Amino acid sequence: MKESTRLVSAGRNPERFEGVVNTPIVRGSTLLSPNMAHWADKNRRHADDEFGVSIYGRYGTATHHALQDAITEISGGHRTMLYPSGLAAIASVVTALVSTGDHVLLTDSVYSATTQFLARTLKRFGVAVTRYDPRVGGGIARLIQDNTRVVFVESPGSETFEMQDIPAIARAAHARGAYVVMDNTWATPLFFKAFDHGVDVSIQAATKYIVGHSDAMLGVATCNEASWNAVRETSQDFGQTCSPDDAFLALRGLRTMSVRLRQHWASGVQVAQWLESRPEVDSVLHPALPSHPGHALWKRDYTGACGLFAIALKPVPEPALHAFIDSLKLFGLGLSWGGYESLALPFSPAGRGSTQWPYAGPGVRLHIGLEDPADLTADLEQGFQAMSRTLRGIRGGLAA
Numbered sequence: 001m002k003e004s005t006r007l008v009s010a011g012r013n014p015e016r017f018e019g020v021v022n023t024p025i026v027r028g029s030t031l032l033s034p035n036m037a038h039w040a041d042k043n044r045r046h047a048d049d050e051f052g053v054s055i056y057g058r059y060g061t062a063t064h065h066a067l068q069d070a071i072t073e074i075s076g077g078h079r080t081m082l083y084p085s086g087l088a089a090i091a092s093v094v095t096a097l098v099s100t101g102d103h104v105l106l107t108d109s110v111y112s113a114t115t116q117f118l119a120r121t122l123k124r125f126g127v128a129v130t131r132y133d134p135r136v137g138g139g140i141a142r143l144i145q146d147n148t149r150v151v152f153v154e155s156p157g158s159e160t161f162e163m164q165d166i167p168a169i170a171r172a173a174h175a176r177g178a179y180v181v182m183d184n185t186w187a188t189p190l191f192f193k194a195f196d197h198g199v200d201v202s203i204q205a206a207t208k209y210i211v212g213h214s215d216a217m218l219g220v221a222t223c224n225e226a227s228w229n230a231v232r233e234t235s236q237d238f239g240q241t242c243s244p245d246d247a248f249l250a251l252r253g254l255r256t257m258s259v260r261l262r263q264h265w266a267s268g269v270q271v272a273q274w275l276e277s278r279p280e281v282d283s284v285l286h287p288a289l290p291s292h293p294g295h296a297l298w299k300r301d302y303t304g305a306c307g308l309f310a311i312a313l314k315p316v317p318e319p320a321l322h323a324f325i326d327s328l329k330l331f332g333l334g335l336s337w338g339g340y341e342s343l344a345l346p347f348s349p350a351g352r353g354s355t356q357w358p359y360a361g362p363g364v365r366l367h368i369g370l371e372d373p374a375d376l377t378a379d380l381e382q383g384f385q386a387m388s389r390t391l392r393g394i395r396g397g398l399a400a
């Protein structure tokens with residue numbers, strides 16, 4: 001079956017719920033058994049980690065199990081855990097795979113809160129972290145130590161969009177007995193088959209494209225068999241769970257995910273190409289553009305692109321940058337991405353370990369939503385005009 005077909009059917013079981021198309025929101029803490037024999041049987045199956053058997057709401061209800069089942073089916077892994085946010089998934093998975101005295105290799109362009117978790121919280125438990133250049137490829141072998149347990153990858157990187165050679169990194173990591181944990185939020189399982197490329201745990205901030213409507217927080221981690229038990233046990237020990245209402249929203253989002261992503265991809269490339277022609281722009285950081293240094297890797301390993309990329313502007317004073325952002329009417333100013341609406345967010349990638357922002361001007365991260373791309377480029381164009389007016393005002397003031 002093709003992917004869009006699987007997205008429609010995955011995790012659905014209408015016969016169980018009086019024929020309703022969508023698995024309902026099943027709320028519950030107590031899950032009653034009719035008698036002791038049933039209770040004992042259910043406890044044994046729960047202890048054996050049988051899929052879909054729950055003895056308590058914290059381990060999920062039918063709504064959670066439907067989402068876990070669907071995510072596993074489209075991701076291609078063994079089993080999936082759910083978390084109250086993407087960051088909770090990342091923190092829980094890394095914690096599951098390391099012990100005191102272990103070492104983690106962390107890509108430099110990782111989501112910033114991931115760095116903070118490792119550098120601040122995990123460090124207190126005696127886990128060392130080395131950050132590496134995302135473009136290291138097979139050269140990662142030289143950085144792997146005897147105590148390296150996790151190589152954390154994110155491709156393309158947050159804000160700076162470097163592509164990583166995941167198969168080369170995975171070969172080197174596995175040769176030394178380390179797990180490869182990937183933040184696959186950008187590509188989603190639709191555009192990057194993590195398990196076919198050597199990843200052991202594939203994490204997504206479901207908050208982004210799976211939920212897809214900017215109205216819920218959720219994280220998912222899909223494991224291969226080798227990593228599943230450790231990830232499951234630690235997640236359960238920390239009491240990780242999420243609300244069935246949010247799981248329902250994620251299931252609903254999945255049904256339209258392939259059409260949404262195809263549109264985000266097409267519109268994103270269209271806007272990115274337009275930006276490449278603009279005199280205000282130094283560089284467009286979008287892996288699907290042939291000008292991107294990681295384009296060959298993207299072409300080799302990925303089957304699509306989402307709507308998120310960045311631009312490096314030519315150097316502008318802060319008031320001119322603010323005039324650009326403030327004048328945008330269709331691009332919201334705020335965190336997150338992956339919803340149906342466009343966003344623009346200036347950033348300065350500070351605090352990186354081994355790589356530097358190579359541009360003289362500031363970066364702006366853009367999320368291209370489901371608006372018409374012609375309206376989006378028109379909005380950006382009037383934004384650049386507002387930026388120029390402010391620049392002229394500053395220069396006029398200096399001359400006077």
Ligand SMILES: *Cc1c(COP(=O)(O)O)cnc(C)c1O
Nearest residue numbers: 085086087111183185205207218
């Ligand atoms: C947003 C994001 C996260 C964190 O997800 P939350 O649900 O906000 O905790 C992790 N990784 C990437 C790449 C993200 O963009």
